[in-house]
Amino acid sequence: MAADNNERRPDLIKNSPVHYGWIILAAGTFGSFMTLPGQTAGVSVFFDPLTTELQVSRSWASMAYAAGTLAGILPAPLIGRWIDRRGPRLSATIIAAALALACAYMAIVESGLMLLIGFALLRGTAIGGLSLVSGQVVNLWFVHRRGIAAAAASLGVAAGSMIFPPAIEALISFYGWRGAYLALALLIGATLLPVAALVFRDRPEKYGLTTDAGLPPATTEVREEPSFTRPQALRTGVFWLLTAIGFLTNAIGTALLLNHFSIMQGAGIGRADALLVLSVYAAVQVAVTLGTGALIDYYEPRRLVPVAMLFLALASALPAFGTGIVVSWLYALCLGGAYGSQQAIGAAGYAQYFGRDHLGAIRGVSSLFGVSGAAFGPLPFAASIEWTGSYAVALIGSCALCLACGFASFVVRRPAISK
Structure with a gap:
């Protein structure tokens, strides 16, 4: 053969x-x-x-x-x-x-x-x-x-x-x-x-x-590869956990980046420093993406979800409660960490849990939610600044949603292998 x-x-x-x-x-x-x-x-x-x-x-x-x-x-x-x-x-x-x-x-x-x-x-x-x-x-x-x-x-x-x-x-x-x-x-x-x-x-x-x-496997414990159909995957908690972090990261991350200079101004950061924050964010994103990807070869993706959501929660909370250059640097580290970790989890997580046989159909549904998050995410931020004069309400709400998603990962179980 x-x-x-x-x-x-x-x-x-x-x-x-x-x-x-x-x-x-x-x-x-x-x-x-x-x-x-x-x-x-x-x-x-x-x-x-x-x-x-x-x-x-x-x-x-x-x-x-x-x-x-x-x-x-x-x-x-x-x-x-x-x-x-x-x-x-x-x-x-x-x-x-x-x-x-x-x-x-x-x-x-x-x-x-x-x-x-x-x-x-x-x-x-x-x-x-x-x-x-x-x-x-x-x-x-x-x-x-x-x-x-x-x-x-x-x-x-x-x-x-x-x-x-x-x-x-x-x-x-x-x-x-x-x-x-x-x-x-x-x-x-x-x-x-x-x-x-x-x-x-x-x-x-x-x-x-x-x-x-x-290459040989990264660990000595090699699990049997699963084969979930799309309906089977949609009935698991892991699918909706991975989809939720993709939706939240796209929604909140897009809103933060779209309103970056305005949010930084509210935190007392000038435009020049705000531009530097974006550069730091991009560098951190690259490093964390590779680091998280390496960890996924040893640990389940759902075990890393709390880290990604904690990063995003902090990125939301820091400009809501703090000001100054130190806050802006911490913000860049957390936002880059959130995007980088979610990027790696989303890239490998669905295939690891559900296998390769129906991966396109499964990822197609998750992409629908993820991109929808990018489309709708900026709306609460626009409403917050228009109705209250600041982004605080949207930022605090975003922080709460991230923490809730992070806690949910401790409840969701790995799905049983479907063949």
Whole structure:
């Protein structure tokens, strides 16, 4: 049987100088990196020139972005099932082509309605599609070393957040915002599309290869791999625990970052120091993502949930009750820790608890909740500042929700293995 699998290996896999799992890890990381044209960090650079030319208000564009985000992410459960059935190679190829077309469509937007449709296409293909399949392919190839591998792949988004915004700004200055979107479409077509079509592959067992890039398990205790269907996973407490921390981190984190300079001003921090806080936050996020990923190879993801929620609770409480530069530094450490730990838990947790067989369908549902959190999270903060003149009510409420979620992790049990 192994010989038959070897004969069916594509030349790219047979001729790889290293275990093909490392190639998959690089490809999944690149896929995460290329989601940036549809991520908030990428779209935000276009906001000013786009709203000026289309003569729509920034508030209207923000509402269109939120509505487009929700419309784009709604098909995520169906996309996840489709990835399970068709495999990551075909799925990623079609999604990459769709993302390139979405960027090309944005270059011809002429009205507010077209803008809303464009946002839905961008968010749906990048977040509901490419992000999902890029994480999926890494989880298919890594099992016992999944924590650190999935965490490393998820850092593609962090790298993209540092590289794409200044690059997009430069493109806009040379070619205008429409030309910049066309350039992004060409970039995706020239790089991501061939990577998806040529490099992405289904699970290693189909090619007679071992999981985890040939590395031994991180621990001597190796558990049987589970195989939950989506309905079975949705009936477990662990699924809703992982989904809850994803929702809360996206909701509260988006609100904190969207209102960052205003919140820092309320804590007595000037703009220059507030910019430095963002840099510290990003650095901490990278370090904690990798650290948490390594821990997941030794400990259950649910055991690390209290740490992630404590970080986010502190990030919410510090600007509500404290002021000064020390508070801002602690805030940066806690927010980076919250995002980093949740990123690693979400990247590897679902596959560890529910297996690889129906992972796309399961992650599709969780993504729907996570992205919805990013869309709705800023609303309580906007209401708090408008009705009370400060963010204190929203911050304290966020802190309480995080603590409740952290305590819930002590009640939720590991689901029994389903085969």
